[in-house]
Amino acid sequence: MSDTCRSCHQPVLFVPSAKSGKPLILNAEPEKRVVLIDRQHNSVAPAAEHERLRLHDRLAAAVVNAYTDHHATCPKAGQWKGRTRAEVNRVNALHADGDHEAAQEADR
Numbered sequence: 001m002s003d004t005c006r007s008c009h010q011p012v013l014f015v016p017s018a019k020s021g022k023p024l025i026l027n028a029e030p031e032k033r034v035v036l037i038d039r040q041h042n043s044v045a046p047a048a049e050h051e052r053l054r055l056h057d058r059l060a061a062a063v064v065n066a067y068t069d070h071h072a073t074c075p076k077a078g079q080w081k082g083r084t085r086a087e088v089n090r091v092n093a094l095h096a097d098g099d100h101e102a103a104q105e106a107d108r
């Protein structure tokens, strides 16, 4: 599960999205965040304020380990935009081979 970003070489995790099943790339180190739990259903409370107000007596704050999408912090995320993973990997491979001219050409 543990891996490194091919663009910036920072430790990341590839984990399938619970919603779509597509792999997400996450920063490997989680941060402590707080979620609101609906104690009656033991589930994360809805985000909308009117829903929180309605559930107020049932809410509890729980500290969790939350992970950040690596796209948000990768210093080389600009290389990723509008590209397929294969294209990004090809440019990175050219850089890794020391063929920076070809990499810059492919980067245009």
Ligand SMILES: [Zn+2]
Binding pocket: 005, 006, 007, 008, 009, 010, 070, 074, 075, 076, 077
């Ligand atoms: Zn990265």
